Amino acid sequence: MKTIFTDIEGVLCAPDTLRQLKLEYSSIEVNHCALPWTQLLADLLGDVNVEIVIHSSWRHHYSLVEIKKYFPVVIQGRIVACVLGHGRYDGILSYIDKNSIKEFVVLDDIADFFPENWKYLILCNSDVGLSDPVVQKKLRYFLR
Secondary structure, X not given: OEEEEXXXXXXXXXXHHHHHOOOEOOEOOOOHHHOOOHHHHHHHHOOOOEEEEEOOHHHHXXXXXXXXXXXXXXXXXXXXXXXXXXXXXXXXXXXXXXXXXXXXXXXEOOHHHOOOOOOOEEEOOOXXXXXXXXXXXXXXXXXX
């Protein structure tokens, strides 16, 4: 099975989207339009056997059940976990090791969290995230 590790802000929505909606970590309000690019993710995944693991800072503020509510129902079941720990890279590596993951990619908008030129990183421009055709092409290639 393939695994996608994903950030949320800057990948599945522009960072300002959540500020504009005045969502605060202390009071979650589910609003699917808060993550406008999640439907693109669902469309790209199609029927490929893939699981999603969240490595976003949201994991420190929301439970996995709460995070799933921001995703289209059709892919909520594919969201299987959040990485543990504070560091994204270390949390991802630990998850990979613990779960014997062989095929994976990481979607993020901040390269500094990862080794330079790390081949598993699909770097997103935070203003366009997953709506970027180049990012979509790279993800499609991984999903083949």
